[in-house]
Amino acid sequence: MTNGTRLRHMLPMSPEINAAVVALDKAIVDAVGAAKSAGLPQGLIVGLLQGRAHAQTHLMVNE
Template identity: 75%
Template sequence: MSNVTRLRHVLPMSSDINAAVITLDKAIADAVDTAKAAGLPQGLIVSLLHGHAHAQTHQMVTQ
């Protein structure tokens, strides 16, 4: 796990990192809004987000 960075250790974050976080957050929020508007059940949206978070965590700890 040497490639995992704890954000509290790199504060203050660079403007590039802040911009990337804001962009990612907006993209996720927009995708959730689109899914809700399309009628996807909230539980399905949550389970998909949880699955992606789990997969990314697994990828971080195994590399």
């Protein structure tokens, strides 16, 4: 996450959470890079990411 924003929280975050955030960020960057290399249109990539984020938000709110 060289160009990312540092996460701040009222309580210190554990090294495990920080490692998970870095791993998630890297996986997203790698997946977007692979999608671009495969020729997917940028709008489709953005739409898929937004749809996934919306679905996950819906699941968290309704659990």
